[in-house]
Amino acid sequence: MSIKPLADRVLVKPAAAEEKTIGGIIIPDSAKEKPLRGEVIATGNGTKDEEMVLQSGDQVLYGKYAGTEIEWEGTQFLIMRQSDVLAII
Numbered sequence: 001m002s003i004k005p006l007a008d009r010v011l012v013k014p015a016a017a018e019e020k021t022i023g024g025i026i027i028p029d030s031a032k033e034k035p036l037r038g039e040v041i042a043t044g045n046g047t048k049d050e051e052m053v054l055q056s057g058d059q060v061l062y063g064k065y066a067g068t069e070i071e072w073e074g075t076q077f078l079i080m081r082q083s084d085v086l087a088i089i
Contacts, residue, residue: 003072005044005079010054012067012078014038037061037089038078046082054082061087 005011015037039059046052054060067080 003042003077003079005042007044007047008050008052008082009044009079010040010082010085011042012038012060012062012080013041014076014078036064041077043082050082052082054085054088059089060085061089 003011037060040054040056042056043052043054062078062080062085066084067078070077070079
């Protein structure tokens with residue numbers, strides 16, 4: 001991975017949105033809810049005030065509006081502050 005987050009930021013690959021059907025009707029991609037969990041791909045070094053506790057490979061939960069969406073080599077990622085992560089699962 002050639003993206004290296006700085007300071008207290010982490011790079012997260014969101015989990016795939018679950019396919020849902022309601023009574024035989026398939027919900028289109030545009031109406032699906034954004035996944036709220038993903039895998040940490042890369043981490044920064046932390047700051048002098050906040051130590052980095054997340055590691056690459058951690059499965060995490062994050063807030064609905066957390067992070068900034070980026071696309072790198074055809075793959076969607078989120079870059080967010082460590083404090084936007086709610087839990088490690």
